[in-house]
Amino acid sequence: MEITDRYMVFESRVQRLIYSNVTLLQGYEAYIKLEPNLDAEVSYRYMDKLLSTNSDYIRNVGVLRDTTIIWNYPQESNAEAIGVDLSKVEGQKELVLKVKQELKPVLQGPVGLVQGGSGFIVRLPVVMEDTGYWGQIAIVLKSDKILEEIEAYAKNSGLDIAIYNQENKSVPFFRSIGFDANSQLEFAVDPEFINWSIAVSSSNGWTDSLLFVLLFVFSVCFCVFAGLLMYKYIKSNNKIVMMSTHDSLSGLFNRNFLNKYQTIVFAAARRKEYKLGIMLLDLDHFKKINDTYGHSVGDMVLVETARILKASIRTGETAFRLGGDEFLLILPEVEDVESLLHAKEQILNRFEGEFNIPGYPIKILPSIGYAIFPEDGGDLDTLLHRADTLMYLEKLERQASN
Numbered sequence: 001m002e003i004t005d006r007y008m009v010f011e012s013r014v015q016r017l018i019y020s021n022v023t024l025l026q027g028y029e030a031y032i033k034l035e036p037n038l039d040a041e042v043s044y045r046y047m048d049k050l051l052s053t054n055s056d057y058i059r060n061v062g063v064l065r066d067t068t069i070i071w072n073y074p075q076e077s078n079a080e081a082i083g084v085d086l087s088k089v090e091g092q093k094e095l096v097l098k099v100k101q102e103l104k105p106v107l108q109g110p111v112g113l114v115q116g117g118s119g120f121i122v123r124l125p126v127v128m129e130d131t132g133y134w135g136q137i138a139i140v141l142k143s144d145k146i147l148e149e150i151e152a153y154a155k156n157s158g159l160d161i162a163i164y165n166q167e168n169k170s171v172p173f174f175r176s177i178g179f180d181a182n183s184q185l186e187f188a189v190d191p192e193f194i195n196w197s198i199a200v201s202s203s204n205g206w207t208d209s210l211l212f213v214l215l216f217v218f219s220v221c222f223c224v225f226a227g228l229l230m231y232k233y234i235k236s237n238n239k240i241v242m243m244s245t246h247d248s249l250s251g252l253f254n255r256n257f258l259n260k261y262q263t264i265v266f267a268a269a270r271r272k273e274y275k276l277g278i279m280l281l282d283l284d285h286f287k288k289i290n291d292t293y294g295h296s297v298g299d300m301v302l303v304e305t306a307r308i309l310k311a312s313i314r315t316g317e318t319a320f321r322l323g324g325d326e327f328l329l330i331l332p333e334v335e336d337v338e339s340l341l342h343a344k345e346q347i348l349n350r351f352e353g354e355f356n357i358p359g360y361p362i363k364i365l366p367s368i369g370y371a372i373f374p375e376d377g378g379d380l381d382t383l384l385h386r387a388d389t390l391m392y393l394e395k396l397e398r399q400a401s402n
Contacts, residue, residue: 029137030245030257031264032063032126034318036134040071041271046264047073057141059119064136067096072115081114089114092121099123099136109165110143110173118143147174162199169197247321249299250306258320258328262380265332269373276373277334278380279344280387281309281366283325284398293360300357301325301364308354312347327366328384337372344368367395 031046032038047061060078063071067087072078086096095108109120119140126134150163151174162172245257253261269276283305290298302325309319309327320328334340351365369391371383 028061029124029126030253031261032134032137033128034261035264035316036128040075042264042268043071044073044075045267046260057145059117059140059142060115062138062140064096064138066133066135067100069114070135078115084114086114095121095123096136099125100133103127103133109141110147113140120146150174164197164199172199250302250321252306252309252319252321252327254320255322258322261318261330265330266373266379269332274333275336275375277331277337277340277343278371278373278383278387279329279331279340279347280369280371280384280391281305281327281329281347282391282395283364283366284395285364286325289362289364293362297357297360297362300360301362304355304357305364305366308347308350311354312343312350334372337370337375340370340372344370365398367391367398369394 028046035042043063061073062069062078062081064086068085069081069083072081075082086092087100089096091111092108092114095106099106103125105122105124107120107122110118111121112118120143122139122141124137124139126137128134150161161174163174164170164172245253247254265276268274283301286298286301289301302321305325305327306319306321309329313319313329313331316332318330320330322328331340331343334343347368348365352363355362355364369387369389371377371386371390373383376386377383
C-alpha cells in the first residue's frame with residue numbers, strides 16, 4: 001500500500017506539470033500557423049505572455065524557419081544563436097533534418113547548445129495545411145534541473161540507475177554513484193520519441209517487487225519529461241489540441257484561443273498602424289430550427305456555418321465560434337469600412353448560394369454586425385459592443401421586412 005500511495009502522489013504531480021505546460025504553450029504553434037509572417041517583436045511579446053510564469057524546466061524556446069533559428073526566447077541571453085543554420089551544426093544537424101524529413105517530434109540530449117551550456121531539446125515540426133513543412137519549434141529544457149529530478153527520485157526510491165540515450169548507447173549520460181551493473185534490469189523507454197534505455201539496480205538488494213521497479217521506470221520518464229510528453233501527446237492525439245484552442249463541434253477557434261490571439265493581433269495593428277476589422281455573426285431563427293428538427297440537425301447547421309466561414313476568409317484572417325450560434329471573424333488588415341462591408345456581402349452570398357443540409361429544406365442567413373479599429377474602438381471589447389449593436393439592428397430590420 002505504501003508503494004501504491006507513493007506512486008499515486010507522484011502521478012498526480014506529473015499530471016499537474018503536464019497540464020500547466022499545456023496552458024503555457026498550447027497556442028504558440030497554432031499562432032505561427034495563423035501568422036507565418038509574424039515578426040520578431042510580436043513573437044517575443046507573445047512568448048512573454050505565455051511564459052510569464054515560466055516552468056523551472058524550460059531554458060528557452062526557439063523557432064526555426066526551415067532549419068535556421070529566427071527567434072530565440074528569451075532574446076537577451078540567446079541572441080547569439082539567431083541566424084544559425086542548425087543543419088550545419090555538429091551534434092544537432094542529424095535530428096533537425098530528421099524532423100524536417102519525417103515531420104515527427106524528437107527528443108535530443110543532453111546536448112551542447114549554440115548559446116553555451118547544455119540542455120535537452122524537443123523539436124516539433126510546424127506544418128502548414130497548404131504549403132507543408134514551414135520550420136520547427138525547439139523547446140530547450142535545463143539539463144541540470146532534469147538530472148536533479150532523476151537523482152532525487154532514484155534516491156528516494158532506493159534504486160540505482162543508469163540512463164542511455166540514442167546519441168550514445170554504450171556510455172550513460174546519467175548514472176547513480178552506487179550502480180551495480182551485475183544485478184541490473186534494463187528497460188526500453190519509448191523508442192519512437194524519448195529513445196532511452198534505463199538500467200535499474202536496487203541499492204539494498206531486490207527487496208521490493210518488480211512491479212514497483214516497473215512503476216519507477218515509468219514514473220521517472222514521465223517526471224523528467226512531463227513537458228516533453230505533453231507535446232508528443234498533443235501531436236498524437238488531436239483531441240487535446242482541439243479542446244484547448246478549437247471548438248469541438250465546428251472546428252473553429254474558441255474563446256480560449258481568442259483571449260490569447262486578440263492581444264497579439266491588436267498590438268500588431270497598433271504598431272504597424274493597420275486598420276483591423278471584425279464581424280460578429282448570429283444565425284437568424286436558429287432556435288426554430290432546433291425546435292423543429294432537433295438539436296442534432298441544429299449541430300449540422302453550425303458545422304455548415306463553420307464551413308462557409310472558413311471558405312470565406314483569406315490567409316491571416318481568423319474565424320471563431322463564441323458559443324451557441326454566435327461567431328466572430330477577425331480581419332487583421334482591412335483598407336476601410338467599405339472593404340469590410342464587401343467581405344460581409346460575400347459571406348451573405350455564400351449562405352444564400354451554398355448553404356445546404358442534406359435531407360432537410362433548411363435555408364438560413366446570419367445577421368452580421370461589424371466594427372473597425374481604431375475608428376470604432378481601441379480594443380476588442382469595444383469593437384464587439386459596436387458590432388453587436390449593428391447586428392441586432394440588422395436582425396430587427398430583417399424581421400420587419402418579413
